[in-house]
Amino acid sequence: MLIKHLPCGLSPYYDCGYQRTPHYPLKNEKVEINCRIEHLPENADVFIQWTLDGMEQERIKGTRFSRENDDRAYFSFNLGPFDQPVHVTYKIIAKASDAEISTKEYSFDVLTRIELTKPELAGESENSIWAVYKYGENYYSIEAAIQNNLLRLSSHSGQKPAAINALKKTNGYEYKNDEGYSVKVSENPFGICISKDGEEIIEISEKNMALALDVDAAGNVYKVGQTFRMQGKGFYGFGEKFDRINQKGLAPKAFVVEKFTNQQDKTYIPMPFFFTEKGYGFYRDTSYRSDFFLNPVESTDLVDVRIESLCRKSGLLFEDYIFLGKPSFVIKEFHKLTGAPALPPRWTFGPWISANGWNTQSEAQEQIEQLNFHSIPATVMVLEAWSDEETFYIFNDAKYELGDGGKSFKFEDFTFEQQCKWPDLKAFTGMLEENNIKLILWQIPVIKYIEGNKDNQLFNDESYVIKNKYCIMNDDGTPYRITDNWFNNSLVLDFTNPEAVEWWFKKREYLLTQLNVAGFKTDGGEFIYDSSARFYNGKDVEEMHNLYPNLYVGAYNDFLKKHLGEGNGVTFSRAGFTGAQKYPIHWAGDQLSTYSELRGQLTAGISAGLSGILFWSFDIGGFAGEFPTTELYIRSVEFAAFCPIMQFHSEPRSGQFFLTEREHWINDRSPWNMARVNKDNRILEQYRKYANIRMNLIPYLIEEASNCVNVSRPMMAHLIYDYPEDENVINIDDEYMLGRALLVAPVIKEGQTERSIYLPEGEWYDFWTGERIDGGKAIMYPCALDRIPVFVKGGSLIPVNLNEHYIMGETDKTGFVGNNTDEYANLCFLVYGEGECSIKTVGSESTIKVRAVGSKIDIECSPEIDADKVTLIFAGDNYKVQDVIVNGGKAVTQPITAKVFGRAVPGYAVKLG
Incomplete structure (x- = not known):
């Protein structure tokens, strides 16, 4: 038997069936505790044993329930509601005639929501305005400070702030600049009003937008909530969003999620950051989960922006930054706070080729031969299925003597027999070099779990990692294992532990120094679930869940810099968080080969750019499922040719959605394979045309990429970036500027042969015909299958x-x-x-x-x-x-x-x- 219970669940987007709801209950809220029990014998007794403020309570028998398409045993237990802030502990027990198992002990505090409406003290101290509130014996404060078009709001809990002793009573504070901005901060009642050219654009007042805190009996804070009334028709950012570019009226969450296809409102790269066309931006500087609720005020352009964030129990609760300026200013200032963007190497701007099925040297070499035969350019090859699928640092079929877990291999430690999958790696990497193609290898930050695994290098590595605590650990001293789904039960490397990082990369060093690997596809990183897990740096999962992808990818970037030099290697990553721009490049993850998913990819790329991620990509033709039609494939090729990075990729041949019949077993999205599958040579012709156009544009792309890094400009920029005063661009969601000169309008609807395109004010030229067109209007543009609408400024x-x-x-x-x-x-x-x-x-x-x-x-x-x-x-x-x-x-x-x-x-x- 195995009992699975995860108080926080796997994701805030869905019920996994074995979570606690709510995770942090308030007074008078009913608490439901669920679990899943695997291999449960018939007639087993399942119950919960619990205490209330240290007092044993009568045990509660579980109620079995079922879930759709799932025949495993699920049980539910109801506790409460509780009318007081109490402390509860519990554990779940399953008892059969011949065995009894129990979970570890879990606990939660019943919380009280307090609203801070009237400060006990308010005034000015050291160029800041303070408001100090008291609840019980605890103090809670808000500090407002502004300098150089940047308003900082921070809140603390705990002891009475020292600065309060020097508070001076004033009539408030007002800041003005030459750009028409005014910021007024009042003391009592505390409030902030920001105006632009006399129009109020942001209001924070106690009257109807009080700071709300969820606190336990001791006054420790678990969640903070606040509402800002803001002006704006368009709310942009929030990370890589697949559902909509303008998030007004939606409820985006800053929480990293691993979602296989159909992402909709979920994202691999969230950010607690946004801006509007009204000349301001907002950033909450926290790695804790934050939920945004963008509620429009009827018949106005006002939006009540409610922000609820988990936080540290005491000390700094949140730190907000409000940027006053155009989108270009906002994103640049955001980068100053979160890290300067990095420029990828020149070779990354050519076409990339990739497929999960290329798991042998002969098949990988065949792709290069196909490129040459068809006169199709490529500058990068990504290999996913290159390794033993166990250690992820040893090539498949390599023969070698086992070493203890601390051993780092060199290339000469391996032998490759002639009939193996990679018989002559030196010849293969030499072939890549002769063809000016760089090699990138797939990675995952886990020590993989394989049931019954022993007497191999993976077993030795796993034992060494556990012994030295190089993996993330639980608070009871046991190793944390991935709770469910992808790489279930595997260990996860702790990138906050310097010794663990050194151990990890020593094993991969030969790939760079002896095989000329130029980068890594750093997949995953979203699977830190259990709130009881702890990192080497002492932080818990609530603080580290969102940060982990950046730590993982950042460590790979440091590894590449150490051995290849600054700007010579690259990572290609799916997940990230605030600051991801420091570690380019990112791609959109896994999508099906459908038009709706192509629409989502376009939305994701534009919104990622508006969130400060400068270099982004997606899988041409979709990653998974049925093969794309000829039309869908060509439309996605056209789009990719005018993206920051152009690449095709496909799922494993065993399929995650589509187990192909033998004739179609090779499911690569390469143009030669797609032409074969669809029996349509137009695929080859159009891919060749656009891949060569891509190589023609290399000087432009490299120059624009450099400019993007220098000024923090998205390489794939929504029109609001360059034309924030043009109301016509606010809700445009299918056009963007590739660099400063090219306006791109992908065709993303099936059967579409013409589309409406808005050209901002000024002079424009049709990229294909050279025809001059006056802007400031929408035009209907014919778009035959061989042409994507592109205009030159x-x-x-x-x-x-x-x-x-x-x-x-x-x-x-x-x-x-x-x-x-x-x-x-x-x-x-x-x-x-x-x-x-x-x-x-x-x-x-x-x-x-x-x-x-x-x-x-x-x-x-x-x-x-x-x-x-x-x-x-x-x-x-x-x-x-x-x-x-x-x-x-x-x-x-x-x-x-x-x-x-x-x-x-x-x-x-x-x-x-």
């Missing part, structure tokens, strides 16, 4: 890399430009009206600056330039050039004709030297 010069024939955008092999991102075949600039562009040359600090003014183009090179020429291509309609100047002198030019998306486009090859 007027005045843009787009740096591109074209092959020797100056061909861009063909479906055949003539547009191939190769895989090399370290040098360009022909650095060209697509000119769309008057404007300028600067680009750093590859491998040096030299800069080429191109400026188009009137009929003249100026090119400045500084300092010396390695390249001997650049090419100007006049891609926009009606732009004529008479003079080209290089470093102040008339340039030597040679007329050329480029073939751009089937058009013959004139240009000049310009000699630089």
Whole structure:
């Protein structure tokens, strides 16, 4: 028998069947305790043994209940309600004729909700306004301080704050700036009013928005709640959201969740952060779960934003930051508080290839051969099924002598027989290098549980980890094991323990130093469930659940930096939390091959960007389920080609939703396999076209990525970022700017051959035809299956890399430009009206600056330039050039004709030297 009970449950989004509800009960709330018992004998007696404030109570017999599609034994016990703040302990016991088992002892405190309405003391101290409340013998305070367009609100509990002794009575405080912002803080009653150009945009008042605390009998705080009345039609951020970009009227939660497909309101990367079009943003600096309720006030643009957060029992309860400025200012200031974004390596911006089924050297090499045969570029290969599926650091089929758990292997410790899955890894990695393809390997932060496991390296590692407490531990000193679902019963590495981190990466060091691995796909990290688990740093799961993915991914980033140098390696991660921008890149996780999931992926990418995650990706054609149709596959290829990162991937061949018949056993979402499965060569042609366009755009993508990092701009930016004063963009949810120059409008509806597109004020050019279009309006745009709507902002010069024939955008092999991102075949600039562009040359600090003014183009090179020429291509309609100047002198030019998306486009090859 095994009793499973998890007081906090697996997720706030669903009932797992063996949780306590509510987790933290209030007075007069009924408490339901549920459990699941596996291998329960017939006629077993199941009951709960419990105490109330230390006094034994009559045991309660469990009531059995069933769950849909689940034949396991579930039991429920009802306690309470309790009309006083009491302390309860309990354990669940199952007794059969020949055996008896029991859970460990659990406990909870019945809480009282108090609302702080009238401060005992209020005043100014050291440039802050304080309000101090007293309940029983405990003090609770709110401090408000503002500096440089940043308002900080913090709340503490416990002893009377020392600063209160120096409080000075004032008539409140007012802050004003030259941008039209006013912040008024009143003392008694305590309140805050923020205005922009005379319009009130945020109000916090005691009258109807009192600070609410859930406290136990001793005054310890478990949850804090507060309501802000805010102006705004659009509420953006909250992390990577799949349900809607504008979260107004919804209830997002800041809680990391592992959800396989159909994520809807759940997310792998939540953040307690948002902003509106009204010129402000909000961030709650906590890793505890926070729930937001965005309740619109009828017939107004007001929203009552209710925030409820778990918190430390005493000391700092919460710390909020309100940013006063446009979205660009808000995200930049948010990054200043949570960590500067990092720039991925150049090679990450080319196409990636991946599939869970590539588990042998021959199959992996076959993909490279297919790329070359079809003239399809790729710069990254991701291998998921490369390892022994036990240690996740040893290649499958490797022969070696077992070592104790502390041993770190080198490549020469392994032998590979000719008939094994990876007979010649050096030859394989050499093949990748010859083709300018980087290798990324899949990882998971667990010591895997396998029933009956012994006499192997995994068993030795597991024993060593438990002995040295390198895994997360329970509060009773036993090792924490994943409670349910994916990697059930496995140990989880504790990344707060420096010795554990060193042990973990010593075992993986040879992958970087001897096999030229360039990065890791850092999957998972969402499975820290049990509130009784404790980390090496002393913190509990409530504080660490959301932080764990960042700790895990951050440790891998440090490992890569140590061995490959700054900016040379990368992680590709599913989960994260506030600060995830420090560890690029992230992808959208697991989705089905459906249009609704493609819609969710677009929403996720845009909302992730609005939450400060600059570099994001998704699985072309979907990860799981039935194969995508030709139309769905091509539409997702088009979208991916104009995303920060372009990659395809697929589920294991055994299937999680779709166990394929033998003919379709190879379920890769590669274009050659999809063309085979769907018997449609258009898939190959369109993938080749868009993958080559992707490689053509590498100079633009790299330059824009660098700018994004420098100014904290999302590489995939919702139009509200650049046009916050344009009310037309507030609820647009299917357009974005890729960098500063390209407006992208993916086609995400089945059968759609035209769509409405809003172009903000200004001059725009059709990327495909060069046609000039005036903005400030919506247009209907035809979008045949081979074309995604893309527009170039007027005045843009787009740096591109074209092959020797100056061909861009063909479906055949003539547009191939190769895989090399370290040098360009022909650095060209697509000119769309008057404007300028600067680009750093590859491998040096030299800069080429191109400026188009009137009929003249100026090119400045500084300092010396390695390249001997650049090419100007006049891609926009009606732009004529008479003079080209290089470093102040008339340039030597040679007329050329480029073939751009089937058009013959004139240009000049310009000699630089």
